Amino acid sequence: IDFSLKNKVKDMSLAEWGRKEIKLAEAEMPGLMSLREEFGKDKPLKGARIAGCLHMTIQTAVLIETLIELGAEVKWSSCNIFSTQDQAAAAIAAEGIGVFAWKGQTQEESDWCIEQTLFFGSADRPLNMILDDGGDLTNMVFDKYPELIQHVRGLSEETTTGVHRLYERMEKGTLPIPAININDSVTKSKFDNKYGCKESLVDAIRRATDVMMAGKVAVVGGYGDVGKGSAASLRGAGARVIVTEIDPICALQAAMDGYEVKKMIDAVKEADIIVTASGCRDLIRKEHFLEMKDKAIVCNIGHFDIEIDIAWLNKNYGNTKNTIKPQVDLYTIEGKDIIVLAEGRLVNLGCATGHPSFVMSNSFTNQVLAQLELWLHADKYENKVYVLPKHLDEKVARLHLKKIGVVLEELTPEQSKYLGISKDGPFKPEMYRY
Numbered sequence: 001i002d003f004s005l006k007n008k009v010k011d012m013s014l015a016e017w018g019r020k021e022i023k024l025a026e027a028e029m030p031g032l033m034s035l036r037e038e039f040g041k042d043k044p045l046k047g048a049r050i051a052g053c054l055h056m057t058i059q060t061a062v063l064i065e066t067l068i069e070l071g072a073e074v075k076w077s078s079c080n081i082f083s084t085q086d087q088a089a090a091a092i093a094a095e096g097i098g099v100f101a102w103k104g105q106t107q108e109e110s111d112w113c114i115e116q117t118l119f120f121g122s123a124d125r126p127l128n129m130i131l132d133d134g135g136d137l138t139n140m141v142f143d144k145y146p147e148l149i150q151h152v153r154g155l156s157e158e159t160t161t162g163v164h165r166l167y168e169r170m171e172k173g174t175l176p177i178p179a180i181n182i183n184d185s186v187t188k189s190k191f192d193n194k195y196g197c198k199e200s201l202v203d204a205i206r207r208a209t210d211v212m213m214a215g216k217v218a219v220v221g222g223y224g225d226v227g228k229g230s231a232a233s234l235r236g237a238g239a240r241v242i243v244t245e246i247d248p249i250c251a252l253q254a255a256m257d258g259y260e261v262k263k264m265i266d267a268v269k270e271a272d273i274i275v276t277a278s279g280c281r282d283l284i285r286k287e288h289f290l291e292m293k294d295k296a297i298v299c300n301i302g303h304f305d306i307e308i309d310i311a312w313l314n315k316n317y318g319n320t321k322n323t324i325k326p327q328v329d330l331y332t333i334e335g336k337d338i339i340v341l342a343e344g345r346l347v348n349l350g351c352a353t354g355h356p357s358f359v360m361s362n363s364f365t366n367q368v369l370a371q372l373e374l375w376l377h378a379d380k381y382e383n384k385v386y387v388l389p390k391h392l393d394e395k396v397a398r399l400h401l402k403k404i405g406v407v408l409e410e411l412t413p414e415q416s417k418y419l420g421i422s423k424d425g426p427f428k429p430e431m432y433r434y
């Protein structure tokens, strides 16, 4: 770890462009901006040294500057080798913030970047909070730098896959600090994962390939929150969508939403576009590749690049790989061309700019509330995984209503009594599924 290195980004001359985009994003991120108003004066995060590992995009820049406005020191890396927007990273670096991120890294560079965020200027100023997306930073601290754990009050985790890793640790009794699961705030998974992918999946496929989507057959592997948004995205563009699932409930949902549900091995035979969205591994393997149509487009929108067996592809047909442009590769398998996007890494951040600001404001408002809660009240929490209480989830939603012209009803005293619910909420019991 090089303590003297302040940041490392691709090109500082992009900072001005990045700043202009950050300004535009702020107008679409009312949740974060209102937290700046609510807490900016008191600086409740004073003393917090937050290491963050989350796609270094324009939206994330607004998150970073919100944490700083609330008093924190922040260092940042991206959680994916392709997801950084270099103009966002440059704009953040130009503010003197320690960001280590650029688009198109090797895995080694990515690990190096995460490592640079562990200390704030000197060996005696380690991180004391973690903000993670996918668990790579968390794992680095827990497994490679366990001596740092004692300094860390808590962590907040953004995504399904990272949360899954945390629950595994909790069950094994190896979670050493309290954690807040951001993903399972309703205002995260039911919005970012769903409505975010609804906008960003087709955006990515279009930017990468310019293919006409209307009339095509698309397959979505997995019908959870991301799968639901992805299938809606493709249907919205006029594609005929087939879903694959292992869970009978999600399969039934897909069918009743009007999608065909099949096995992947059958679906790939007719598919023009194949998208994995499961958080599982090996949805697309050798036998699927061999059955694909000529010019089939294959991509993944789940967190890790193991949903598609790219390793098999590279081992057996790597010699046919023909890069059309960055993050768009054509392989020829037994005479058929297959187009692979973002090397099987999450396509919406690899081939486009991820989700729009407005939906990310919901996710990131949860993140800031979680960091505040853990920084100020870590002693209230055991070494377990928590979700934010419902009143905060409802607060996040409430902060986003005005921007889009939503006007709420208010319970009358009689209605409030009849339902047994305060007019200020929470409006639903914990088991309600939305």
Ligand code: NAI
Binding pocket: 159, 160, 161, 162, 189, 192, 193, 196, 197, 221, 222, 223, 224, 225, 226, 227, 244, 245, 246, 247, 250, 277, 278, 279, 280, 281, 283, 301, 302, 303, 304, 346, 347, 348, 349, 355
């Ligand atoms: P989820 O758990 O709600 O849904 C995953 C679905 O895939 C489940 O219904 C499961 O039954 C199904 N599934 C699992 N293995 C399968 C298999 N072998 N074949 C077919 N279906 C299978 O998870 P969620 O929230 O939808 O997230 C999925 C992935 O996307 C995760 O890795 C998550 O971290 C990531 N993610 C990506 C985002 C992006 O912007 N690209 C945004 C949010 C999450």
